[in-house]
Amino acid sequence: MILMEEPMAKHCSLRAGGLASEFFAPTDIGQLSSHLKKNKKTIIFIGLGSNLLIRDNGFDGLIVHTKHLKGLNFTNGTIAAEAGTTLAKLSRFAGANNKHGAEFLSAIPGSVGGALAMNAGAFGSEIWQYVTSVTTIDNNGNIQQRSPDDFAIAYRSVKAEHCDEFFVSAEFNFNQVEKNIEARDLLDKRNASQPIGLPSCGSVFKNPDNNFAAKLIESCNLKGFCIGGACVSDKHANFIINQNSATAQDIEELIQHIQTTVANTYDVALEPELVII
Numbered sequence: 049m050i051l052m053e054e055p056m057a058k059h060c061s062l063r064a065g066g067l068a069s070e071f072f073a074p075t076d077i078g079q080l081s082s083h084l085k086k087n088k089k090t091i092i093f094i095g096l097g098s099n100l101l102i103r104d105n106g107f108d109g110l111i112v113h114t115k116h117l118k119g120l121n122f123t124n125g126t127i128a129a130e131a132g133t134t135l136a137k138l139s140r141f142a143g144a145n146n147k148h149g150a151e152f153l154s155a156i157p158g159s160v161g162g163a164l165a166m167n168a169g170a171f172g173s174e175i176w177q178y179v180t181s182v183t184t185i186d187n188n189g190n191i192q193q194r195s196p197d198d199f200a201i202a203y204r205s206v207k208a209e210h211c212d213e214f215f216v217s218a219e220f221n222f223n224q225v226e227k228n229i230e231a232r233d234l235l236d237k238r239n240a241s242q243p244i245g246l247p248s249c250g251s252v253f254k255n256p257d258n259n260f261a262a263k264l265i266e267s268c269n270l271k272g273f274c275i276g277g278a279c280v281s282d283k284h285a286n287f288i289i290n291q292n293s294a295t296a297q298d299i300e301e302l303i304q305h306i307q308t309t310v311a312n313t314y315d316v317a318l319e320p321e322l323v324i325i
């Protein structure tokens with residue numbers, strides 16, 4: 049189904065942002081490909097919107113939501129997951145098939161596609177460590193098979209020459225002999241240190257080399273500091289909470305205020321992990 053003028057606050061975990069002029073959630077990859085072959089607009093793919101903010105003036109283009117692309121298979125030791133599969137489901141599926149290493153994914157509230165785009169990671173592991181191949185689709189609806197060597201992969205960063213391609217599925221080899229940690233313990237650790245359940249995007253900034261963004265922000269006494277309805281979390285200084293109907297502009301101004309304060313105090317440039325469109 050195609051929706052016009054869709055409020056993106058409904059689809060982003062910060063619960064803020066403007067309208068998408070066209071919003072499409074394909075039921076399968078064939079339908080996606082047919083739509084892209086006809087499309088002339090600028091395209092953005094989204095998963096669970098847990099690391100995404102669309103500015104208040106909206107996005108004049110096509111948003112492809114992968115929520116129905118949820119195929120998950122286990123063949124010859126390899127797990128194949130479509131882009132809209134949640135990371136929690138992938139983690140549980142790997143465990144149920146006696147494959148270890150995917151436990152960390154249960155703590156990240158994103159989709160496979162979003163995690164591939166961000167090289168999502170937690171507790172010392174990153175998703176691309178386990179990828180054996182990906183399937184992508186380009187602006188014209190053509191499908192490609194790619195290997196990890198086709199991408200420059202770094203901390204929360206994935207770059208490709210063919211940057212007009214989007215992830216539709218991936219194959220994983222979770223090949224560790226033992227579990228890293230019990231998923232339950234991960235979630236307990238998260239709940240103890242992060243404001244889970246409130247509208248946020250997780251960590252707003254990447255950790256600078258040999259430092260922690262949260263530590264720098266907290267040292268600048270910014271915990272609890274607000275602009276409009278957007279506040280620095282009291283529980284975790286690298287989280288911004290939409291506390292009171294924040295606009296995307298409130299959130300962006302708070303991000304800039306944090307960057308300026310940390311730069312003036314410590315001479316460190318904080319780089320956002322959050323994707324702002």
Ligand SMILES: Cc1cc2nc3c(=O)[nH]c(=O)nc-3n(C[C@H](O)[C@H](O)[C@H](O)COP(=O)(O)OP(=O)(O)OC[C@H]3O[C@@H](n4cnc5c(N)ncnc54)[C@H](O)[C@@H]3O)c2cc1C
Pocket residue numbers: 061092093094095096097098099100114131155156157158159160161162163164165166167168169170213214215216242244248249250251323
């Ligand atoms: C409470 C909380 C805790 C978090 N903890 C962590 C953590 O520990 N580690 C971590 O790494 N992240 C964390 N995050 C951030 C976020 O969950 C991850 O970055 C996640 O991988 C984003 O997935 P998504 O499906 O929500 O992506 P979205 O937010 O929908 O999109 C993020 C980016 O990926 C792109 N994208 C999405 N799908 C595709 C696709 N199919 N093809 C190409 N590009 C695509 C989007 O265009 C956008 O640029 C946390 C977020 C929250 C709210």
